[in-house]
Amino acid sequence: MSRKRLTREESREQTRTRLMDAAVAVIVKKGLSGTSVEDIAGHAGYTRGAFYSNFKSKADLFIELLKRDHGHVQEDLQQLLDADLSNEALQMQLAQFYGQCYRDHNSYVLWAEARLHAVRDTKFRQRMNTLCLEKRDMIASFITLFDQRMGLQPSSTPPTDLALAMMALIDGMLYFNMSMPNEMSDEATGSVLSTIFTATFFGLQAKQTK
Amino acid sequence: MSRKRLTREESREQTRTRLMDAAVAVIVKKGLSGTSVEDIAGHAGYTRGAFYSNFKSKADLFIELLKRDHGHVQEDLQQLLDADLSNEALQMQLAQFYGQCYRDHNSYVLWAEARLHAVRDTKFRQRMNTLCLEKRDMIASFITLFDQRMGLQPSSTPPTDLALAMMALIDGMLYFNMSMPNEMSDEATGSVLSTIFTATFFGLQAKQTK
DNA sequence: GTATCTAAATACATAGTTGTATTTGAATTC
DNA sequence: GAATTCAAATACAACTATGTATTTAGATAC
Numbered sequence: 200m201s202r203k204r205l206t207r208e209e210s211r212e213q214t215r216t217r218l219m220d221a222a223v224a225v226i227v228k229k230g231l232s233g234t235s236v237e238d239i240a241g242h243a244g245y246t247r248g249a250f251y252s253n254f255k256s257k258a259d260l261f262i263e264l265l266k267r268d269h270g271h272v273q274e275d276l277q278q279l280l281d282a283d284l285s286n287e288a289l290q291m292q293l294a295q296f297y298g299q300c301y302r303d304h305n306s307y308v309l310w311a312e313a314r315l316h317a318v319r320d321t322k323f324r325q326r327m328n329t330l331c332l333e334k335r336d337m338i339a340s341f342i343t344l345f346d347q348r349m350g351l352q353p354s355s356t357p358p359t360d361l362a363l364a365m366m367a368l369i370d371g372m373l374y375f376n377m378s379m380p381n382e383m384s385d386e387a388t389g390s391v392l393s394t395i396f397t398a399t400f401f402g403l404q405a406k407q408t409k
Numbered sequence: 410m411s412r413k414r415l416t417r418e419e420s421r422e423q424t425r426t427r428l429m430d431a432a433v434a435v436i437v438k439k440g441l442s443g444t445s446v447e448d449i450a451g452h453a454g455y456t457r458g459a460f461y462s463n464f465k466s467k468a469d470l471f472i473e474l475l476k477r478d479h480g481h482v483q484e485d486l487q488q489l490l491d492a493d494l495s496n497e498a499l500q501m502q503l504a505q506f507y508g509q510c511y512r513d514h515n516s517y518v519l520w521a522e523a524r525l526h527a528v529r530d531t532k533f534r535q536r537m538n539t540l541c542l543e544k545r546d547m548i549a550s551f552i553t554l555f556d557q558r559m560g561l562q563p564s565s566t567p568p569t570d571l572a573l574a575m576m577a578l579i580d581g582m583l584y585f586n587m588s589m590p591n592e593m594s595d596e597a598t599g600s601v602l603s604t605i606f607t608a609t610f611f612g613l614q615a616k617q618t619k
Numbered sequence: 620g621t622a623t624c625t626a627a628a629t630a631c632a633t634a635g636t637t638g639t640a641t642t643t644g645a646a647t648t649c
Numbered sequence: 650g651a652a653t654t655c656a657a658a659t660a661c662a663a664c665t666a667t668g669t670a671t672t673t674a675g676a677t678a679c
Contacts (some may be wrong), residue, residue: 207676211626228524232443235666248627251668311525316438317588318518328589356604363593364601367581368574375573378527379538383573393573394566398608417646421656445636458657461638629672634666649652649676
């Protein structure tokens, strides 16, 4: 099994990626501020030298992590939106989307850290808000599309506001699902979300049978 | 203006309280893990000696902070529940409750820190869950009471689950309201919450006019 | 193959943090 | 008012973190 010999650029890119992946793991485990640059480099199998050669600072790296994750989510959502699916397929896919949402532990923690940091740091908050609003607008597009498809007259509450509410709700439920799975099982989480979504968008309480 | 001479016990109590208040301020500003014991003591006008004489560790203090805040909220809610108010008064009070909810910056940050810490530390998570579930049950009582009062047949979703959802929603909206007040004003926040509450509990989309 | 470049390692200077052990001085007790 | 007690200050020793400055060794260019 021949290990491919890497070009300088490839090697650098590999280092960068490894550092970022290690950073996620360590930050999720010990917290952003509880994680030292040494921790990250060490966990990736490098020394601090490698870190500072690739990133300006821990803060700089953290932004990169968020952007990377955000990019993935946005791509996924955009694909769904572009796919021009049937109503049924769309509903299925959306269900799956928030289904997988509350399974990704690492992302949850990363963004929870980010929110806290945003509360404290104005500059960071602005960058963060840009990302959040991009996601919000994506979700708002879904709401609008859905309203059109279903022939519902749009709610008096703007879809952008509803989108933020859904983000808030999913996020918070994800936490409960993670921290007290006995009280809030995966099924219960899905069921609650679906109840509230349905009530909010169709205006009728879902009479779903367990 | 004679400054009252304090007994030893009073003085100790004062120190303790000052340390706790200082801790909230500093932790909100710099984060739990970014805050040193020295920071806290210093901000309260003492040295580390005073801190360690009053608390076992920073973790110990943090739990105290959460318990104190939790106690206040529970008291307020219990009073509301005991008051046996008319429907109108109850609705008013509840509106006021979540109205004031998203005005308390410090508490938000404290609990956000706590959630992150809970994800990482099993023992802490258990203590934290106890508090969360107490609050959940309190809110579930409100939901049940409300259903009875309004003569609604209770939702197929258990009130405890709905209670967690409402906590999740309020919390998340509070964040957006704090971090992007231009996108999510106080009024918009109230409006969205009220839309979703109404839809969820009455099963009808609120047609509220701005 | 020699010279050059640069990613990553290493060395260093500085500074902050923790918890305990000891001391101090003001409140209490007799 | 002398003795005692204890809240808080101070001193201490071990450890961890940061960022920069310098070195090293493997890729690239000639």
